[in-house]
Amino acid sequence: MIGSAAGTWRVTVSALAILLAAACAPGDGREMRGASPTDTAGVLTDDGARSTAGAAGHVSLAPVEGAPKVHASEMDGQVTDLANYDLSYPQISGTSFDSAVNGALEAVVAAAYTGFRASVLEEEGSEMGASSLRGTGKVLHVDGRLLSVVFDVTTEWDDAASLQQDVATLLVDLSTGRVLEPAELFVAGSPWLDQVAALARADLSAQLGEDMLFTEGLVADAANFRHLAVTASGLVLRFDAYQVAPGVAGTPWVDLPWSAVASLVDRTGPAGHLVS
Known part of the structure; x- marks a missing residue:
């Protein structure tokens, strides 16, 4: 499972440095992209909590007074010629704790990437076919106090011979920047x-x-x-x-x-x- 390979899916702010450092291996083809913040309260938001990773049709939440701006970032690239990944996740701006919150959001997908990369490199040189990692972080709620995000990740191993689905959630108190249990x-x-x-x-x-x-x-x-x-x-x-x-x-x-x-x-x- 991705969660066990990366240590945990449920991350805390204190674990960010370790997770992000592990994810940023040099020369692995990883690329990170981000859009400019929007002027409304929510993007990367699905019209229900029931969609799966990679599903199309993101819609915006109705603007909420006091809510931070939300925009999409993406982590994608190749680990090897036969292993690629594409992970999208939200980032916020407009709070006193943007850095801590954004680090926590990125750390969830970084953990998924780290687990995928480790598994791929472990099998390098074998006859395993192509593998891919796809995931999306969806904002289910955001206002001036609380941010709630669901992450759905799907891994296809060995030319889709094996399918793995993983889920994670993140709750953040935006008045303190702290990840909540x-x-x-x-x-x-x-x-x-x-x-x-x-x-x-x-x-x-x-x-x-x-x-x-x-x-x-x-x-x-x-x-x-x-x-x-x-x-x-x-x-x-x-x-x-x-x-x-x-x-x-x-x-x-x-x-x-x-x-x-x-x-x-x-x-x-x-x-x-x-x-x-």
Whole structure:
């Protein structure tokens, strides 16, 4: 998996220097490009959390007063003649913590790239066919307080003989520039994990069928719900491939309205202003 090869998908600001240094190997064909910031609140935004990596049709979020400007950057190139990558991710401007936030966003795709590169070089000289890494970071929510991004990455190995899907999320408190853990959205000591786990299981059972679920991946443990994102209307829960269902299910997701967890959200916390 990309996540294990790179160390972790869930990055913190303190890990940025290591991840970015590892990603920037000289002479590996990596190229980074960025557009000028837009004048609206959101780009690189999909019209739903349910698209896959590389999907077309990015749309802009409606401008939100106090929100930073968001623009797209891209990391692409070749590791070898038979291995290429193309990763797009958002960057922001207009906050007091642009550097920290942008570093955290870039570090997620840098980790994916680092894992891909290591795997490719390990197989160099073998008879493995062409491989590619494709990924997109999508802004699901941005305002003056909170940024939520979902990253979907697809790796095709050996002339598409093997397909790997990975997901990551990033929540950032824009008032401090700090990467958040999901628990920080909720009242300390509240049973938010129990509630979210029960709701997620019910939703996935309806989507996939109870007999399809891997219930150990839905136990009320923070590690099972680390891929948590937010929108203006609620929570988005993403799950790793094979975590909650067979591989045919890909990387499943669950949408929960704020009303389902309103009593558990910290009203003074990063997402409190989103709960009516």
